[in-house]
Amino acid sequence: MGVTLKQLAASLGLSPTTVSRALNGFPEVSAATRKRVKEAAIRANYHPNTRAKSLATGRAQAIAHVIPVSTSHEIVNPVFADFIAGAGEIYSRSGFEMVLRIVDDADESQAYRDLVARGTVDGVMVHGPRTHDRRVELLSRLGVPFLVHGRTSDVNAPYSWIDINNQRSFHRATQFLCEFGHRRIALVNGMSDMDFAVRRRNGYLQALEAAGIPPDPVLMRHAEMTEPYGYRTAQELIQLPDPPTAYLASSMIVAYGLRRGLSDLGVTLGRDISIITHDDELSYLPNDGDVPMFTATRSSVREAGKRAAQMLLKLVASPGSGPLTELMETSLVLGASTGPAPVRG
Amino acid sequence: MGVTLKQLAASLGLSPTTVSRALNGFPEVSAATRKRVKEAAIRANYHPNTRAKSLATGRAQAIAHVIPVSTSHEIVNPVFADFIAGAGEIYSRSGFEMVLRIVDDADESQAYRDLVARGTVDGVMVHGPRTHDRRVELLSRLGVPFLVHGRTSDVNAPYSWIDINNQRSFHRATQFLCEFGHRRIALVNGMSDMDFAVRRRNGYLQALEAAGIPPDPVLMRHAEMTEPYGYRTAQELIQLPDPPTAYLASSMIVAYGLRRGLSDLGVTLGRDISIITHDDELSYLPNDGDVPMFTATRSSVREAGKRAAQMLLKLVASPGSGPLTELMETSLVLGASTGPAPVRG
DNA sequence: GCGCGTATCCAAAGCGGTTTGGAATATCCG
């Protein structure tokens, strides 16, 4: 353990009060003393004890990220890693700590209560919101600043969130495919209770309707976004009497699966069959270059993490600043995986 | 904020002392009182303030995970997410908090000093060790319990770690390929300064030597483990005058890239060319089924996270318990991506 | 009835900081 304020003060022949004020930039201390104190602090490698400080000030200087992992489908969404990397950068710059909680969604409510009652953190980041997410109501009631990465429907109370424009993205992507003459377009989506999945489906359905294409339930898939899910889906759908000529994938991982499933059957992407995927710009799955492999709706989840952290810190600093919201637009990036619908034989 | 101990005590007509002892199971309190206190605590949704508690006890009840992210190669290793999910499960079961630090490796040393001097955590988990990692020495000197996920060479002081047997895994995998008649085996490895990459290369080299195959530097690749890296490598190596008939990949992501690179050239895995990959059992990249897609050296990184957390908690509980080490063996799982070396035309 | 052990509870002193309300010294001004 390090030096305490008291020890430092004693070694300088000063009171703890003065040392505290000198280090925290209060005006009631002479410039000479402040300099002397600061130098001594560095020399002694003095760092104020976090717990004591936050007990005294009432601020925890920490943000919790609560990551739901249900026992049923134990998938850790790979976007968390990049989102958290972005947020962490902001936190350390602001002297905040990031507390991570992996929580089974069965006792999730208890986890939030606990976190707030114990005063462990000043704010909460909510991950993976579902369509009707009770956490928003719970956290509002608990009166702790929080920000949702994504949104949830059917909640009347206002709340702070950051999200990408899922609906518009998938609308555009679908529209783009329609303009290329595709009429059988499959939607390979995430779990149906996730809010983002619903919004993407809405965008998809609206674009189909605008193009006068009746939606086909067989072409709309929902599941955990793994690579084999993409593979399986491609292999299944291609056997349909009237198979899709284009696919919309909800993540790069799924898109890789689709691609593998299709190319195993000798299909050439962008000629025989088209794929558009959402691309979170995960660092180990870059979809870049002059002509990216996939045509994609692109948005950096790492950047979202940065902004989310900034917004949440603002909410913590001034709780009255009302609900903050940010809707990030995605860019539709043209890659090698799309082309006009093949002319029917 | 919740109820305080003092308030709870006042509402019961008891002293804070007695309430504290009642809740923490001390014997100096009557069964009747204890029952009364516990019930009141639940009714009032009382949770002891973490900061006050740990200030009083001197234990932070928290573990730091420090994740290095260098500005040069900003990759967030996808295994972190699953490792952390495993560790987090153990922590919450033991009432510990997980503090995450994303740290630029330039000021990494400062981050550890800070963390310890401030008393923010009781223990530190070290991620992504390099071959000569100075962090081990630093943390030993700071006198904080720590555990390395992986190992580092050339450190004389003993330290605690958990690792998979990288060398043995890649030895076995290489040997397996040799027995199938392969003599041109590429190693598509991670960054060369990472400790795991060195150990895997050693295993590979030893197996080659045992089989009487001189190593070819051209076939040994090192880079950040992205999918395009695998793709590019496959496309490059196949153009060699004497191209490899088998590949060893350091991760599923890289293996996917290799597979894509090869199948784009019309290669059939397991017949024309073989691939063995290391498989961390990432939840969104399952390599399972009756016949997994890839023959793989398999080891669950999530399980490693669990065990690592348990070990670190043990170190924190009894610092004298000496360095704890665990070497996890991998299993070599036969999949569809390997077969005998093709007979030369 | 007295002394003593035991059961039960409490007052007060920390833990390491911040912050309020002075006190002591220096500075200024008429």
Added chain:
DNA sequence: CGGATATTCCAAACCGCTTTGGATACGCGC
């Protein structure tokens, strides 16, 4: 030079909990 005003520092209370060292009351044996 005396009093008002800054300037500079400090003692002590407090944040919410644990824990030491009693205090009180009770039961028991002699």
